[in-house]
Amino acid sequence: MKKINNIGLDDKVSQTTAEKLNDLLSNYQMFYMNLRGFHWNIKGKKFFELHLKFEELYNDALEKVDEIAERVLTLSGTPLHSFEKYIATSKINSAENITDGEEAIDIILKALITLLDKERAILSIAADANDEGTVALMSDYIVQQEKLVWMLSSYLE
Numbered sequence: 001m002k003k004i005n006n007i008g009l010d011d012k013v014s015q016t017t018a019e020k021l022n023d024l025l026s027n028y029q030m031f032y033m034n035l036r037g038f039h040w041n042i043k044g045k046k047f048f049e050l051h052l053k054f055e056e057l058y059n060d061a062l063e064k065v066d067e068i069a070e071r072v073l074t075l076s077g078t079p080l081h082s083f084e085k086y087i088a089t090s091k092i093n094s095a096e097n098i099t100d101g102e103e104a105i106d107i108i109l110k111a112l113i114t115l116l117d118k119e120r121a122i123l124s125i126a127a128d129a130n131d132e133g134t135v136a137l138m139s140d141y142i143v144q145q146e147k148l149v150w151m152l153s154s155y156l157e
Contacts, residue, residue, distance in 0.1 A: 005076045013129040018077030020122045021134070023089055025068045025080055027118060030092040031111045032061040038104040041097060050101045057108070064141065071137055091118075105152050112145050112152075119145075 003011040035058035042050045069079035080086065087094075092111045098104045119138045126134035 007074060007133070009075070009129060009131055011076070013125070014075040014131070015077065017122065017125055017129065017131060017134055018072045018075040020118070020125060021068055021072045021075070022077065022080045024115070024118045024122060025065065025072065026086040026089040027092045027115060028061055028065050028068060029083070029086045030090040030094060031115065032058055032065060034092070034095045034107065034111065035061055037095065038098055038108075041099050042101055042104065043099040044101055046101045050104070054104070067137060071134060074133065102156060105156055109149060109152055112149050116142060116145055116149075
C-alpha cells in the first residue's frame with residue numbers, strides 16, 4: 001500500500017523528487033556564487049552593463065535557491081544547507097577570478113544547460129507523480145532559462 005505525504009502525494013516518489021531537487025539546489029548554490037564573483041570581478045568596456053546583468057542574475061538565482069529549498073520541505077524532505085554538500089554534489093564547478101565578460105557568459109551558458117537538464121528530469125518525474133507544484137516550478141524555470149540562453153548566446157555573436 002502506498003504511503004501518502006501531507007500534500008497527498010506518494011511519499012516514496014516525493015522523496016525521489018526531493019533528492020533531485022536537492023541536487024538542483026546544490027547546482028544553483030554554485031551558480032549563485034559564480035554569478036556573485038562575476039559581478040564583483042568583471043572588468044573591461046562592458047563593465048557597467050555586465051555588472052548590472054550579473055546582479056540581476058544572482059538575485060534571480062538566490063530567489064530560486066529559496067524556492068527549491070522550500071519545495072524540498074513541502075515534499076517532506078530536508079534541503080541541503082552546507083557548502084561541503086553543495087561542492088560534493090554539484091555538477092557546476094566553482095569559477096574563480098573571472099574578469100572577462102565573454103568568459104563569464106560562456107560559463108553561465110554552460111551552467112544554464114546543466115540546470116535545464118536537471119530541471120527537465122525533475123519535471124518528468126514530477127509530472128508522472130501528479131506533483132503539480134514541482135511541475136509548475138520547473139516549467140517556470142525552464143521557460144525563463146531557455147530565453148536567457150538565447151539572449152546570452154546572441155550577446156556573444
